[in-house]
Amino acid sequence: RKEVEQDPGPFNVPEGATVAFNCTYSNSASQSFFWYRQDCRKEPKLLMSVYSSGNEDGRFTAQLNRASQYISLLIRDSKLSDSATYLCVVNRPQDGGATNKLIFGTGTLLAVQP
Amino acid sequence: DAGITQSPRHKVTETGTPVTLRCHQTENHRYMYWYRQDPGHGLRLIHYSYGVKDTDKGEVSDGYSVSRSKTEDFLLTLESATSSQTSVYFCAINPGTGSNTIYFGEGSWLTVV
Numbered sequence: 001r002k003e004v005e006q007d008p009g010p011f012n013v014p015e016g017a018t019v020a021f022n023c024t025y026s027n028s029a030s031q032s033f034f035w036y037r038q039d040c041r042k043e044p045k046l047l048m049s050v051y052s053s054g055n056e057d058g059r060f061t062a063q064l065n066r067a068s069q070y071i072s073l074l075i076r077d078s079k080l081s082d083s084a085t086y087l088c089v090v091n092r093p094q095d096g097g098a099t100n101k102l103i104f105g106t107g108t109l110l111a112v113q114p
Numbered sequence: 115d116a117g118i119t120q121s122p123r124h125k126v127t128e129t130g131t132p133v134t135l136r137c138h139q140t141e142n143h144r145y146m147y148w149y150r151q152d153p154g155h156g157l158r159l160i161h162y163s164y165g166v167k168d169t170d171k172g173e174v175s176d177g178y179s180v181s182r183s184k185t186e187d188f189l190l191t192l193e194s195a196t197s198s199q200t201s202v203y204f205c206a207i208n209p210g211t212g213s214n215t216i217y218f219g220e221g222s223w224l225t226v227v
Contacts, residue, residue, distance in 0.1 A: 049213070
């Protein structure tokens with residue numbers, strides 16, 4: 001089982017739609033969770049961190065479910081500019097280590113159609 | 115802008131030749147990383163550094179070496195490039211604000227023919 005799993009998509013949605021991505025992780029000791037956005041042939045960029053209580057940033061809402069070990073990203077009122085690959089990222093805690101390694105999912109491709 | 119510059123941005127090289135990719139940062143960050151990204155695998159950690167001359171292996175370190183003689187530069191070397199090392203390589207930094215968040219450079223596209 002992969003440490004971080006995402007549905008690769010593509011998710012094809014019309015402008016204005018609401019779309020949700022889920023991501024599951026295998027290490028119950030993970031403490032840090034993120035969503036990154038990656039445009040074609042560009043570097044990944046931090047979209048938002050995911051907090052235990054859930055958090056919102058404009059049209060984007062991230063949630064964490066520790067019991068089921070998944071995180072989600074909800075995008076409301078989709079824009080053409082939201083078209084990108086969304087990467088789920090989870091840390092792998094290191095025993096006694098100062099650096100927690102980050103494990104990246106393979107990404108979910110979103111294509112917003114006019 | 116994370117203040118990270120990667121060079122070269124694009125390179126085509128022949129099998130068996132040595133290749134060095136450079137990552138330069140301007141913000142004096144302690145932690146630096148090299149990742150590669152391939153279809154179906156996502157981003158995978160090659161090596162990382164937690165200070166000058168302090169480096170460690172990631173999950174796909176075979177065939178790669180790194181050096182960090184100055185805080186601002188983290189070099190990734192392919193001693194003898196192979197076609198399986200054709201990939202896009204991303205350098206990243208952790209600003210060390212107590213979060214595990216990392217920020218990436220623009221990437222280096224390497225083709226080994």
